[in-house]
Amino acid sequence: MVNVFPSLFKKNLTEDVPTRDDEVERIGKALKTEIGSLFGQSLAIRALDTGSDNATEIEINNLSNPYYDVERFGIIFVASPRHADVLLVTGAVTHNMVIAAQKTYEAMPSPKFVVAVGDDACTGGIYRGSYAVMGGVDTILPVDLKIPGNPPTPTEILTGLLALMKRARDRK
Amino acid sequence: MTPETNTITEWLANILGPDFPKNRLTEGYDGEVYVRITDKEFERSIPLLAAYQFSLIGLFGVEEFGVSPGTSLLYVFEKTEHLLILVPGFTSPAPSIARLFSSAAWFERECRDGFGAQFTDAFDTRRLLLHETYPDGFYPLLKSCPNEPIETKLAIEPEEEYPFRTLAGDGVYQVPVGPVHAGVIESGHFRFSVIGERIFNLEVRMFFKHRGIEKLAEGMEAQSGVKIAEAVSGDESMANATAFCIAAERISGIVVPDRAWYLRTILLEMERIISHLGDQAGMLTDIAFPFGASRFAVLREEMMRMNARITGSRFLRGIMKVGGLERDISFEDLNILADFCDLFRGRYRALLRIALTNTSVIDRFTPTGIVSRDLIVPLALSGPTARASGSMNDTRVQHPYGIYDRYIPEVKTLHEGDVLARFTLKAEEIIASLDIIDRLIREMPEGPVSVNAPVADGYSLALVESARGQNMCWLWIRDGKIWRYKVRTASFCNWQAIEHAVQNEILPDFPLINKSFNFSYAGTDL
Numbered sequence: 001m002v003n004v005f006p007s008l009f010k011k012n013l014t015e016d017v018p019t020r021d022d023e024v025e026r027i028g029k030a031l032k033t034e035i036g037s038l039f040g041q042s043l044a045i046r047a048l049d050t051g052s053d054n055a056t057e058i059e060i061n062n063l064s065n066p067y068y069d070v071e072r073f074g075i076i077f078v079a080s081p082r083h084a085d086v087l088l089v090t091g092a093v094t095h096n097m098v099i100a101a102q103k104t105y106e107a108m109p110s111p112k113f114v115v116a117v118g119d120d121a122c123t124g125g126i127y128r129g130s131y132a133v134m135g136g137v138d139t140i141l142p143v144d145l146k147i148p149g150n151p152p153t154p155t156e157i158l159t160g161l162l163a164l165m166k167r168a169r170d171r172k
Numbered sequence: 173m174t175p176e177t178n179t180i181t182e183w184l185a186n187i188l189g190p191d192f193p194k195n196r197l198t199e200g201y202d203g204e205v206y207v208r209i210t211d212k213e214f215e216r217s218i219p220l221l222a223a224y225q226f227s228l229i230g231l232f233g234v235e236e237f238g239v240s241p242g243t244s245l246l247y248v249f250e251k252t253e254h255l256l257i258l259v260p261g262f263t264s265p266a267p268s269i270a271r272l273f274s275s276a277a278w279f280e281r282e283c284r285d286g287f288g289a290q291f292t293d294a295f296d297t298r299r300l301l302l303h304e305t306y307p308d309g310f311y312p313l314l315k316s317c318p319n320e321p322i323e324t325k326l327a328i329e330p331e332e333e334y335p336f337r338t339l340a341g342d343g344v345y346q347v348p349v350g351p352v353h354a355g356v357i358e359s360g361h362f363r364f365s366v367i368g369e370r371i372f373n374l375e376v377r378m379f380f381k382h383r384g385i386e387k388l389a390e391g392m393e394a395q396s397g398v399k400i401a402e403a404v405s406g407d408e409s410m411a412n413a414t415a416f417c418i419a420a421e422r423i424s425g426i427v428v429p430d431r432a433w434y435l436r437t438i439l440l441e442m443e444r445i446i447s448h449l450g451d452q453a454g455m456l457t458d459i460a461f462p463f464g465a466s467r468f469a470v471l472r473e474e475m476m477r478m479n480a481r482i483t484g485s486r487f488l489r490g491i492m493k494v495g496g497l498e499r500d501i502s503f504e505d506l507n508i509l510a511d512f513c514d515l516f517r518g519r520y521r522a523l524l525r526i527a528l529t530n531t532s533v534i535d536r537f538t539p540t541g542i543v544s545r546d547l548i549v550p551l552a553l554s555g556p557t558a559r560a561s562g563s564m565n566d567t568r569v570q571h572p573y574g575i576y577d578r579y580i581p582e583v584k585t586l587h588e589g590d591v592l593a594r595f596t597l598k599a600e601e602i603i604a605s606l607d608i609i610d611r612l613i614r615e616m617p618e619g620p621v622s623v624n625a626p627v628a629d630g631y632s633l634a635l636v637e638s639a640r641g642q643n644m645c646w647l648w649i650r651d652g653k654i655w656r657y658k659v660r661t662a663s664f665c666n667w668q669a670i671e672h673a674v675q676n677e678i679l680p681d682f683p684l685i686n687k688s689f690n691f692s693y694a695g696t697d698l
Contacts, residue, residue, distance in 0.1 A: 049693075057406075058487075059486075095303070
């Protein structure tokens with residue numbers, strides 16, 4: 001039989017985490033508490049790009065790098081809208097993406113939330129009035145929260161998600 | 173076959189004949205030569221250009237450019253440092269040249285959608301920019317079409333759906349992927365024809381994110397156009413803004429102060445490093461090597477924070493302007509950047525050693541997703557995609573802009589053309605960029621970072637080397653306003669390489685192959 005006793009006193013195998021920002025930690029802890037009580041420990045997010053310039057996707061992806069590592073707060077990015085609580089939409093809605101965006105939203109189970117991330121998703125941004133876009137996400141989907149920015153930083157996106165928790169609580 | 177020629181004049185004599193009237197040639201600001209030719213001359217010169225291994229790097233419409241009031245088509249050809257722009261005065265529909273120049277297939281479809289241009293004998297006449305919901309007869313890039321919201325169809329019938337190339341046969345089935353992907357990825361569609369696990373054919377369908385960038389810029393003042401250029405592709409903000417500013421500055425004869433060029437070049441190289449690091453992290457993620465991936469991601473995050481510190485934006489936005497830079501970067505910040513890069517280099521090398529001595533990494537990276545060298549010229553491939561397959565071309569060397577003629581980057585070339593070659597090449601380019609940044613900070617001149625000079629009327633081509641390859645910008649300012657802004661990012665041409673690279677690979681390797689290129693969807697779709 002393997003004796004597990006010595007391993008309890010061994011040093012951790014993992015290294016120290018590189019760095020943590022106080023602000024991210026504070027927002028993250030608050031989010032974790034809220035997600036724990038409102039969403040049963042985990043908030044499943046589905047990202048949807050309806051016509052962004054890719055900067056916002058990069059910042060959403062950055063949420064998973066070791067500096068933010070949002071999975072420890074209970075936030076997971078899921079592969080299918082059928083598993084999602086939140087639709088995180090980036091970019092002004094182009095005509096070429098309208099149908100795909102609506103199908104994605106319809107595939108989500110209720111209750112569901114839509115968050116527009118970045119100036120273009122919030123209002124249509126610089127593309128407002130263009131022949132190729134409908135406008136902001138709210139022209140085709142009911143938007144619960146807007147996170148402005150060109151693009152918003154990972155910390156700003158987290159702050160936005162914390163604000164969404166308040167909305168979710170109100171809706172309950 | 174290829175004659176020994178050194179100057180563009182000799183090339184022109186070869187292609188158009190020695191007696192070609194000189195008054196139909198105009199030299200542009202980037203050494204590009206505009207040649208106004210007849211239908212007959214066009215038809216004669218196209219096969220010659222193909223035989224001489226010229227690449228078609230751009231084809232776009234411009235209104236009121238020629239003697240005729242309608243749309244002129246500008247064909248931009250490149251061979252090493254030579255740039256030739258043919259402006260045919262077509263009296264009948266243009267002949268399609270997509271059989272000789274593969275890159276023309278998408279270009280011609282783009283011109284058809286934007287301007288209603290017709291090409292005789294074209295083998296692909298499907299829509300490109302404007303998908304099925306757009307109305308027929310709608311040509312948004314024509315001046316007669318105002319840039320205003322339009323009505324599109326809210327649903328499409330099955331028979332109106334896009335006709336993909338379908339391949340039939342025993343055991344062949346289709347796997348549609350996208351436009352909404354499983355990860356946090358931009359929107360685009362991949363249609364695989366698969367036999368078992370092997371990819372038999374891939375058709376890439378883009379332009380889901382077509383948001384009308386080119387039309388948007390029209391009518392704006394040059395200075396306001398910079399933010400449009402920054403929105404072409406988020407992680408190429410600096411490269412596209414630079415191309416735009418270079419074009420405007422060339423037209424207006426604006427001499428940008430040296431210090432501004434030193435700083436611009438530092439920022440351009442930082443953008444390259446960040447882009448390459450993201451690709452490398454992504455490649456390691458896709459082969460389930462999260463330890464390596466997260467370490468690359470840490471370096472990238474720190475570099476982005478450095479961006480924010482010295483320019484106020486993690487994406488280097490809002491600092492470029494026509495005539496220089498919006499703000500200076502302080503001596504202290506540059507010192508901090510120099511120290512950061514110094515430490516960065518050691519950490520990066522250590523990390524590379526870990527990744528490249530791991531057998532499972534090598535096993536997955538090679539020989540996966542090979543781009544053949546033969547594709548480079550016909551598809552107008554550029555950047556790491558081309559250089560990992562034997563190309564020696566780098567826009568910074570062939571068409572130097574700013575101070576790249578004094579700080580000549582060493583062009584790295586590999587020949588395997590697989591995922592490992594692209595990974596290794598990007599690693600070498602990161603080290604080379606660190607060297608350039610280091611030198612620039614040490615040799616940074618004092619002085620102003622911008623000049624206030626009015627923007628004049630005229631047109632110019634500008635080419636820059638973004639992280640993904642050659643980005644082309646063609647700008648025409650008329651009566652102080654942007655009349656035409658054409659952007660063609662490296663991704664537009666490079667996307668077609670992926671259709672070749674995945675053939676006979678297994679479907680589970682597609683994400684890895686795709687990430688090893690990491691093309692921009694936004695920069696393609698405009």
